[in-house]
Amino acid sequence: MHFLKERLKGIYQNNKLFFLAVFLLFIKSISILAHIVTDTKSFAIFYTIGCIPSYLLYFSYIVILMSFYFLFRGKFKVYYLFCINFFVTILFLIDIWYFRGFGSFLSVHSLMQTGNLYNLSDSIKSLIKFYDLFLFLDILVLFYFYKKQEVNVSKKSVQAKAFTISLLVSIIFIIEPVDAMILFNTKKQAIYQMTYSPKVTISNLSPIGYHVFDVFNYIKECRHIELTEQEKIDIKEWFNKKENIEGENEYKGLFKGKNLIYIQVESLENFVINKSINGKEITPNLNRLLKNSIYFNNYHEQTHNGISSDGDLIVNTSLFPVRRGSTFFRYPDNTYNSLPKILKKYGYYTHAIHSDKGPYWNWMRALYSIGFDKCTDETSFNVDEKIGLGLSDESYLKQIVPLIKTQRQPFYTFIVTLTSHMPFNIDEKYRGLNLNKELNESYLGGYFESIHYTDKCLGMFIDELDKQGLLDNTVVVISGDHEGVHKYYQNSIENLSQKEDWWLINNKEIPLIVYHKGMEQRTIDTIGGQVDLLPTICYLLGIESREYQDTAIGRVLLNTNLNFTVLDNGSVIGEVDEETKRHALKGIEISDKIISSNYFKQR
Incomplete structure (x- = not known):
């Protein structure tokens, strides 16, 4: 020893x-x-x-x-x-x-x-x-x-x-x-x-x-996985057990046959809606649109490693992104039963538009696979004004109006904005909220100003569509791709010497606004997330549930008995019984297997 x-x-x-x-x-x-x-x-x-x-x-x-x-x-x-x-x-x-x-x-x-x-x-x-x-x-x-x-x-x-x-x-x-x-x-x-x-x-x-x-x-994981027979059975059983309410209500087919424009606004969070700084509304135009909209005020982001590109994926496929890496990079050529594919069965022309280059997050290749007839990127625009990462939202949205006007109707146009991207350092000449020095120099102040600028651009865009006579027969859906300032700079907000309670809210909420000219304002309190977009929009457009019931993870937020959602990290918001919760959480695993195996191509 x-x-x-x-x-x-x-x-x-x-x-x-x-x-x-x-x-x-x-x-x-x-x-x-x-x-x-x-x-x-x-x-x-x-x-x-x-x-x-x-x-x-x-x-x-x-x-x-x-x-x-x-x-x-x-x-x-x-x-x-x-x-x-x-x-x-x-x-x-x-x-x-x-x-x-x-x-x-x-x-x-x-x-x-x-x-x-x-x-x-x-x-x-x-x-x-x-x-x-x-x-x-x-x-x-x-x-x-x-x-x-x-x-x-x-x-x-x-x-x-x-x-x-x-x-x-x-x-x-x-x-x-x-x-x-x-x-x-x-x-x-x-x-x-x-x-x-x-x-x-x-x-x-x-x-x-x-x-x-x-x-x-x-x-x-370099290649598509091969599902076992039991795994295929598990996927079918999961969809069979998913909520499917056959009854209809006033929202079923409310916008049947109408054109659809979906605007995915970079980093748009729900906490700025109907809020003011120094007496100035942060989103005056979105607030104005609410008066003629169905407003979902408990709607949550569910993106993962692919961040904004995951937003593209989720709302168009009603699937959660893969748990590892970016879905658009790992599986850009997958087959899906997507919103553009469903709408094309009903005669819709489908068009996806980004103001950045097609290879960025591999979005163009992936969206073509998802089913869009046409994808338009930065190369098709006159980059006459740059803010932050690229073409300004004002110039971008102005140039989109002629593209929409010449499209065959009915159409589904998917638009993604860019200017309000982090780090929210928008130039002073575009700022209009007159913030105090500390707030103006902070990430939160930059975020308020960036969203305020994009809101102005959205207002101009909607007004121009109206002038061109496009709004009478068009539904405009506006949402965020994910959180913004709270996603990246929560500590910065907490360290401000003077702050208001509502600035600190970090609950993964993004707004979902379904606008149609002339309709009365309605607010939906049901808790949901991005996977619910596809079935909810299909319901409003009068699309039968058989088109998506056995492929969409989400549910119709306008016709449901459930009031909860699952976030990308597996946490649950809302109250739900344990059995339903386990089923919902398994939906993340089911989505991963569907995408990783290219399941819908094999069906």
């Missing part, structure tokens, strides 16, 4: 720097989770330690990375430790920035989408915080101990035994996380899986383990 004790002591004395580097990287991993889980600026570790399902799993991934230290000699050992730590720190930084922007973490799938970064430099900069530099603090500590404390670095030959033992022991704990089973009475499968919440997944696997598992999954 004495010999073993002396032997271990000798190993420690000869490799102090190795053990210190492992410990510091462990602390850094915990700090990352503390920052993400608590959603604060603090890198305090104490909160997150209680959330860790397997601390040995964390150490195991770190030791595997560090174990190659034993294969070097002398100072090359030190160089290796510093290089690995620096590489991991950069990876962690990107994870934090990515999480602030998209609510998930860097993955191999997202690396395949780097073409989307060409015009996002300002947006990316807005996600970087000065306190992120604290992630490099442990490297300075490591350097201090190496230089000042004269930490011994073994100059012997390669330590093959130490390498082999550290590597094998770590692999054993990764393959079979015994400590997690004992301490938490969980199964291995409960750790090695991608959950609805990226926060939970990365906490289970560790920040390093998350990326190892991500690569493993990417290799498995």
Whole structure:
């Protein structure tokens, strides 16, 4: 026993720097989770330690990375430790920035989408915080101990035994996380899986383990999956159990045969509707349209890693996006029973219009596959005025009117705006709310001004459609693609010295406004989400439920006994019994299988 004790002591004395580097990287991993889980600026570790399902799993991934230290000699050992730590720190930084922007973490799938970064430099900069530099603090500590404390670095030959033992022991704990089973009475499968919440997944696997598992999954997910017979049965049974109310009400066929214009407004949240700053309405034109609209005031975003492109997908297919990566990048050529395909059966001409380039988020290729007759991108417009990421909403919407006027009727035109995209740094000459200095210079003030500008453009667009005689026989649907300022800059709002309670609302709500000239205002309080758009619009247009009942995840919000919705992270808003809740949550899994297998092509 004495010999073993002396032997271990000798190993420690000869490799102090190795053990210190492992410990510091462990602390850094915990700090990352503390920052993400608590959603604060603090890198305090104490909160997150209680959330860790397997601390040995964390150490195991770190030791595997560090174990190659034993294969070097002398100072090359030190160089290796510093290089690995620096590489991991950069990876962690990107994870934090990515999480602030998209609510998930860097993955191999997202690396395949780097073409989307060409015009996002300002947006990316807005996600970087000065306190992120604290992630490099442990490297300075490591350097201090190496230089000042004269930490011994073994100059012997390669330590093959130490390498082999550290590597094998770590692999054993990764393959079979015994400590997690004992301490938490969980199964291995409960750790090695991608959950609805990226926060939970990365906490289970560790920040390093998350990326190892991500690569493993990417290799498995490169192609469409093959569904088992049981999985196909499960999909059919899920749709059979979905709510299907046969009775009709006043809304069925209310707009039968009318043209449909859907406007997906970048980052439009519901909390600005009917609100004023300094006596000025933030969205005066949308507020005006409400007087002749069906207004859904409990409608929620359900986008995932594909953010805005997921908005395109969900409202046109009534499916949740895939859980990993962007659906439009992974499966751009999938077959769907989509809104444009359904409407084409009823004689509609379908047209999708974006003011950015077709390859951006791969939207043009994907929307053609979804079923649009024509897709128009930036190359078809005169880019005579740029704001933020591209063509201004004012110029863009003005140029769309002639396109709509010449379309064959009835038509379905899907329009996506751009100017109100983060980081909401719209130029002063476009600002009209006269905000105080602090608010004007904040992200929230920039958001208010960006939405106010886009609202003005929407008002001009609607008025021009009316002048051209297009509104009498047209329904205009307006909604957001996802949250805006609350999605990216919640902390910035909370840190304002003077704020109003309604500014702090962050509940994933986006407005859904169904406008038709001359109709009376109606407000629908039913809780729903983007997957409900397709069946709800079909109901208003008089489309029979048989066209979408066994392909749409959503339900008709105008004819339902349910009052809840499921968000992309698996959380539920509203009150619902446990059985219905389980069924709804399974809809996320069902959607993933449908898309990942290209299920509708096989039917």
